[in-house]
Amino acid sequence: MQSGIATARKEMSQGALALFFSAPAVLIIAATILVPFGMAVFLSLHNWNLKRPGRERFVGLENYSDWLSDSDFWVPLRTTFTFAILAVAVIIIIALLISLLLNERFPGRGVLRALLLVPWAIPSVVNALLWKWLLNPQYGLVNALFFEFGIITEYQNMLGSMPSVMIWLVIAYSWIHIPLATLLLLSGLQTIPGDIYESAIVDGASIWQRFLYITLPLLRPMLSIVVIFEMIFAFKVFDIIFVLTAGGPADATNVLGWQIYTETFRKLDFGAGSSIAMLLGAITLALAILFYVFLDKGVEQ
Amino acid sequence: MKQRARLRLAAIYVAAALVLAGTVGPFLWLVSSSFQYERQLLNRPPQWLPNPIVLDSYREIFEGAVMGEDSGVPYQSRIFLRSFANSFYVAGSVAVIAVMAGAYAAYPLARLRFRGRQVLLFAILASRLIPALSLAIPIVLVAKRIGMSDKIVSLVFINLSFILPYVIWLLQSYFKTIPMELEDAGRIDGCSRLQVVHKIILPLSLPGLTSAAILAFLLTWGEFLFALLLSESPTSYTSTVVVSLFATDVDVSFVSIITAGVLSVIPPICFALIFQRYIISGLLSGSLKG
Numbered sequence: 001m002q003s004g005i006a007t008a009r010k011e012m013s014q015g016a017l018a019l020f021f022s023a024p025a026v027l028i029i030a031a032t033i034l035v036p037f038g039m040a041v042f043l044s045l046h047n048w049n050l051k052r053p054g055r056e057r058f059v060g061l062e063n064y065s066d067w068l069s070d071s072d073f074w075v076p077l078r079t080t081f082t083f084a085i086l087a088v089a090v091i092i093i094i095a096l097l098i099s100l101l102l103n104e105r106f107p108g109r110g111v112l113r114a115l116l117l118v119p120w121a122i123p124s125v126v127n128a129l130l131w132k133w134l135l136n137p138q139y140g141l142v143n144a145l146f147f148e149f150g151i152i153t154e155y156q157n158m159l160g161s162m163p164s165v166m167i168w169l170v171i172a173y174s175w176i177h178i179p180l181a182t183l184l185l186l187s188g189l190q191t192i193p194g195d196i197y198e199s200a201i202v203d204g205a206s207i208w209q210r211f212l213y214i215t216l217p218l219l220r221p222m223l224s225i226v227v228i229f230e231m232i233f234a235f236k237v238f239d240i241i242f243v244l245t246a247g248g249p250a251d252a253t254n255v256l257g258w259q260i261y262t263e264t265f266r267k268l269d270f271g272a273g274s275s276i277a278m279l280l281g282a283i284t285l286a287l288a289i290l291f292y293v294f295l296d297k298g299v300e301q
Numbered sequence: 302m303k304q305r306a307r308l309r310l311a312a313i314y315v316a317a318a319l320v321l322a323g324t325v326g327p328f329l330w331l332v333s334s335s336f337q338y339e340r341q342l343l344n345r346p347p348q349w350l351p352n353p354i355v356l357d358s359y360r361e362i363f364e365g366a367v368m369g370e371d372s373g374v375p376y377q378s379r380i381f382l383r384s385f386a387n388s389f390y391v392a393g394s395v396a397v398i399a400v401m402a403g404a405y406a407a408y409p410l411a412r413l414r415f416r417g418r419q420v421l422l423f424a425i426l427a428s429r430l431i432p433a434l435s436l437a438i439p440i441v442l443v444a445k446r447i448g449m450s451d452k453i454v455s456l457v458f459i460n461l462s463f464i465l466p467y468v469i470w471l472l473q474s475y476f477k478t479i480p481m482e483l484e485d486a487g488r489i490d491g492c493s494r495l496q497v498v499h500k501i502i503l504p505l506s507l508p509g510l511t512s513a514a515i516l517a518f519l520l521t522w523g524e525f526l527f528a529l530l531l532s533e534s535p536t537s538y539t540s541t542v543v544v545s546l547f548a549t550d551v552d553v554s555f556v557s558i559i560t561a562g563v564l565s566v567i568p569p570i571c572f573a574l575i576f577q578r579y580i581i582s583g584l585l586s587g588s589l590k591g
Contacts, residue, residue: 014413018410018413024402024406025403025469026421028402031462032436032461101313101317106314112317112320115324118573121572122328123525123544123566124523125548126523126565128548131327133331139345175327179324238526242545242549264438265530270438277432281431284430284432
């Protein structure tokens with residue numbers, strides 16, 4: 001009876017309660033994401049250069065049309081695509097190989113899995129510092145190793161020219177992104193029931209056939225999630241560029257993230273910067289949707 | 302058959318050794334370099350292990366904090382410890398506040414039925430898709446106008462918004478794993494919703510709350526973009542900003558740069574290794590660093 005009274009003394013409705021509970025979090029998110037997003041849209045429709053105060057005016061879609069007819073948008077876009085595709089490919093392939101290894105039972109597996117968290121925990125800026133040292137043209141470890149093993153005959157500036165700067169940028173970036181992808185793929189692998197493999201072995205399937213016809217299709221949902229997330233991250237790359245290459249040499253690594261940064265915070269053109277940032281956001285979103293639809297279809301088949 | 306098993310194990314260990322070298326090798330080289338003399342770093346071939354172990358660069362950073370401008374200690378070394386404290390302050394505050402606000406927001410998403418639940422969940426997740434760079438522009442503009450630039454409180458606030466969606470997502474999926482019967486039992490005993498959350502859900506979710514807090518701390522510790530854009534002086538520089546000041550300065554000795562790098566990853570790496578179980582379970586319950 002007591003409980004009957006307690007419920008009769010009706011508390012708030014579930015909706016009101018939800019509002020009450022989530023209010024602090026929702027307010028913080030709204031204040032720092034939704035409001036700035038609205039303002040970014042507003043800025044992108046204006047001429048807004050801090051170097052020319054008092055001349056702010058509404059220009060409609062002019063900033064956007066300017067970018068779309070400017071090689072300063074298309075060239076960084078192509079660089080971003082190149083970087084993202086290479087980085088995602090490297091991350092996925094290596095993460096898949098490591099996760100297959102960690103899916104085997106062997107003494108020391110847990111230790112290896114835990115140590116994967118070392119690169120993961122390294123902030124991207126420190127990672128850039130680390131690789132700047134490893135790739136140092138005069139004293140870097142990479143030069144030393146390549147030289148000792150006879151791969152190169154003299155020390156080189158790996159970050160000084162294309163294509164080597166792009167390759168090393170991708171390697172440095174991937175190094176801290178591989179662990180998480182590995183852990184996610186590993187969790188995907190562990191959901192595949194072992195008896196499927198056993199019956200395949202009975203049927204005489206080779207290891208390669210088992211990978212191709214069992215592992216890969218069953219891993220596909222997790223694989224597609226990882227590809228989408230890594231793609232979104234790679235498109236937003238900025239930190240490592242800031243420290244390692246500053247967009248150079250000669251714009252070779254000038255990705256959209258770097259272009260937005262220089263446009264906005266060096267040239268102080270907030271209108272142009274906002275509009276190109278919007279374009280980057282739209283492209284990222286479009287890719288995410290495209291991948292989702294495309295990869296999801298693959299799962300159904 | 303025994304032969305085969307042995308062969309398999311050998312192949313596994315060769316692969317594991319490669320993975321191990323690739324995973325910790327680059328970082329160990331950074332640590333080894335930090336304990337050498339600057340001139341030893343210029344050796345060809347490189348000196349693999351420090352001999353003797355040199356602590357000069359570490360001393361420089363610890364003593365630099367109290368040295369004056371004319372001490373000859375590089376600017377970055379003198380402000381490093383301050384930035385370290387700032388990072389702890391920002392990351393610690395974000396972890397605590399994000400878990401508190403996040404837990405209350407996650408509960409209704411996990412347990413209550415109300416109109417707009419799906420929309421709210423989706424909106425919270427979708428907010429993570431917007432590139433930080435596009436939000437940074439208006440945020441910096443407003444922060445400067447209202448005098449909130451160059452304050453670490455602003456960094457706490459901004460980081461919170463990027464971490465919160467992630468924490469909410471993680472916690473709501475954790476709350477769902479707590480048996481409904483426990484909650485019902487509490488309700489029958491006359492607990493209000495708030496009491497149910499405080500006395501049943503939160504205590505049972507301690508592992509989930511811990512992983513959320515640790516992840517929030519680590520993600521905030523490594524944040525760079527806003528730390529760079531919202532700081533103008535050592536009062537608000539975080540360690541990532543000072544690391545970038547080190548790394549992009551050609552006048553500072555290699556060993557000082559390297560030591561700053563090592564010091565600034567000691568907290569996250571220790572955290573990651575100590576709490577690895579919490580971190581891995583947190584990461585796998587749906588989410589990412591970025």
